[in-house]
Amino acid sequence: MxxxxxxxxxxxxxxxxxxxxxxxSTSGTAWRRRYRLSLLATDSVLILGILLLTVNLLTLEASVARIADVLGLGGAIAAGWICAMSVFRTRDPRLIGTGAGEYKRVVRASIATFAVAAVLVVLLNLDHFRGLLVLALPSGTLLLLSSRWMWRQWLLRQSRLGHYxxxxxxxxxxxxxxxxxxxxxxxxxxxxxxxxxxxxxxxxxxxxxxxxxxxxxxxxxxxxxxxxxxxxxxxxxxxxxxxxxxxxxxxxxxxxxxxxxxxxxxxxLTNVAGPRITMRPVEGLPLMHVELPQFTGGRHLMKRALDVAVSAAALLVLAPLFLALTIAIRRDTPGKAFFVQERAGKDSAVFRMFKFRSMVTTAEDELELLKEQNQGNGVLFKLREDPRVTRVGAVIRKYSLDELPQFWNVLRGDMSLVGPRPPLFSEVSGYEEHTRRRLLIKPGLTGLWQVSGRSDLDWEESVRLDLYYVENWSVTGDLIIMWRTFKVMLKPVGAY
Incomplete structure (x- = not known):
């Protein structure tokens, strides 16, 4: 003592x-109980509110009997939805404030509720109730996810003050x-x-x-x-x-x-995410099953479909911005607006990666003269005040606008929206055996490395994040990384 x-x-x-x-905070148990009750109250109010609003929209000119029927079904769906949120443990204390698990469970509870409701509608031939399902499911799920996100932001603010x-x-x-x-x-x-x-x-x-x-x-x-x-x-x-x-x-x-x-x-197992781990007790002996990483199959087809849809839409929507940046770059310094460089893709396949040019055209020739001043992580060359960066280049690098042409690489299939950082072949030649696992999937326009500090990360941490992503990626996780990327672009960290 x-x-x-x-x-x-x-x-x-x-x-x-x-x-x-x-x-x-004085007691983790006490605040978690209060927080879970707050989530329960919010979930219940939102579910009841969205179903009441949907019922009102569907029964504006309906008879009294029809209104009573729709209200009855709406009430049953609301009760089932609230119960499903508990059955799927969407308010599990272990998920509070971190990770995508909370959002996944909210989505699963919502889908399960409406799957059961849809079966009942079909079996009981209640065709006039289909509108209730079509309107309430997406809008209600979106509201629930938004409320959880807002609660999480509040919780993060409290945590910075040492509370909760x-x-x-x-x-x-x-x-x-x-x-x-x-x-x-x-x-x-x-x-x-x-x-x-x-x-x-x-x-x-x-x-x-x-x-x-x-x-x-x-x-x-x-x-x-x-x-x-x-x-x-x-x-x-x-x-x-x-x-x-x-x-x-x-x-x-x-x-x-x-x-x-x-x-x-x-x-x-520091690089193994929860969804890949399953506990199976055998005669009092807890066995931990670790699912093998999947590098092909249906999930990768979904990932490719998301890549095509988002990159095609982005290229159309961002076309005016591309034109404006092209003009600004060419007026700032002589030379082409785009910078093209060979990078290593999946399985070390060679591809030409496109970026907006942010440096003078002689940047590659001047690199050898600056290597001794490297402020990067030892493998990647970075300078906070790189003399080769142009005036326009400094702005577009800060907000990651120089990376936007890579949507074309994503559409072509060279890259994915989310993945490991696309490496140079000079880096790949020096990879250790385990580091080569970064090349098992397509490199990404963004990734864990970008939303976790970018150039401020050391080499070991960059590799760890990339390997973690390679072995544990999911479509939901990709969506969260894309959302975090948008926030990082507005408040840049490690971008120079």
């Missing part, structure tokens, strides 16, 4: 920490604890706030920095529950493998039961 009090005291006494520290966060203690070997803590600080959104760490083994613990805060650290696994009580944590995250093995983790779960503290295991 002396070590525990000294660790806590060292953090409080550290210079500058009081100014950086944000007050944290699940306070956690991270346990494990020092390297594993530091990695998990860093990832939670960068990526968890409105989810976790690390309030302490416990190192396995005999080490000399020091305060651990997470974001703009320092948290106390102790060594040894004997008194974790006391440390949890002192920090007020709602959950304990076990990072990686512990030397004491699975029996210790089971006993730790028992010891934490009295304080209602959750136990979370950080999987060593």
């Amino acid at each position: 002396t070590q525990l009090h000294s660790a806590l005291g060292s953090v409080v006494a550290t210079k500058g920490i009081a100014a950086a520290h944000q007050p944290l 966060l699940s306070k956690v203690v991270v346990v494990g070997r020092p390297a594993d604890v530091r990695y998990v803590t860093a990832q939670l600080a960068k990526k968890s959104g409105a989810a976790y706030a690390v309030v302490g760490a416990v190192y396995e083994g005999k080490t000399n613990p020091a305060a651990l920095r997470t974001g703009d805060r320092l948290v106390p650290v102790v060594s040894g696994l004997r008194k974790i529950e006391d440390f949890v009580a002192h920090t007020g944590a709602d959950a304990v995250i076990v990072a990686g493998h512990l030397r004491k093995g699975s029996s210790y983790i089971r006993e730790l779960g028992w010891r934490l039961e009295g304080s209602s503290t959750e136990l979370v295991l950080a999987s060593a």
Whole structure:
């Protein structure tokens, strides 16, 4: 206990920490319960509202009997829809504030509701109720998704103030604890706030920095529950493998039961997303099945259909902007408006990638003179103040407008809307074996790399994001990345 009090005291006494520290919510369990009730109330009001509005539109000139019938069916659909939102666990605390899982479940609950309603309409020959389904399903689903997005934005704003966060203690070997803590600080959104760490083994613990805060650290696994009580944590995250093995983790779960503290295991399968993992207990032995990545098949046909539809529409809508940028580039400096470069596509296939020219025409020749000043991640050459960039080029690079001609590459089939960053062949020649997995699918106009920091990322993080996408992509995930790309274009990060 002396070590525990000294660790806590060292953090409080550290210079500058009081100014950086944000007050944290008192109970993760309490705020999650209130938040879920708020979601339930919002979902119910929106479902009832959209169905009442639809009924009114369909019965403007109907008889009293017809109005009563439609109201009855509308009420039944509303009740079933609200129940489906619970059955599909759209308000699962594990999904709050992060990832696409919450949105997927809302869509699935809505589709299931109207699938059942459509079957009843057909079986009971209620043809005059089809309009209710056609109008209510898309509009209601869109409203529910919009409300969840707005609630999430509110939750993110609260999390930045230190409210509505699940306070956690991270346990494990020092390297594993530091990695998990860093990832939670960068990526968890409105989810976790690390309030302490416990190192396995005999080490000399020091305060651990997470974001703009320092948290106390102790060594040894004997008194974790006391440390949890002192920090007020709602959950304990076990990072990686512990030397004491699975029996210790089971006993730790028992010891934490009295304080209602959750136990979370950080999987060593860091590049495997949830949908690819299925738990199957066999005689008390939990087996984790990991689905193999799919690089062909029906989902890829859907991806290609989305690519064609969106890229064709974008080229038509953006034609005036293309013309304006072409004129601006050619007036700014002499030379062609477009820059064409060979890149490596799927399976290392060569393709010509198009961009608006943002540099002087002699940029390639001047590259060797600037390589010593490289501010990129060691593999990619980047300069924050690159002298080769033109005046117009600086603007279009900042807002990623130079990438727009790649919609033509997407339409041709060289690229996809979302995917890994299209590499140069000089980069591919230096790839390690695992890095070549980036070439298993088409490169993308945008991707996780673009919405996660772009040029500010180091090489290892860029590769990790690309490999994660290659093995875990989904159509829903692509739509979310495209939406995040639009936001990044308005508020650029790492674009230079």
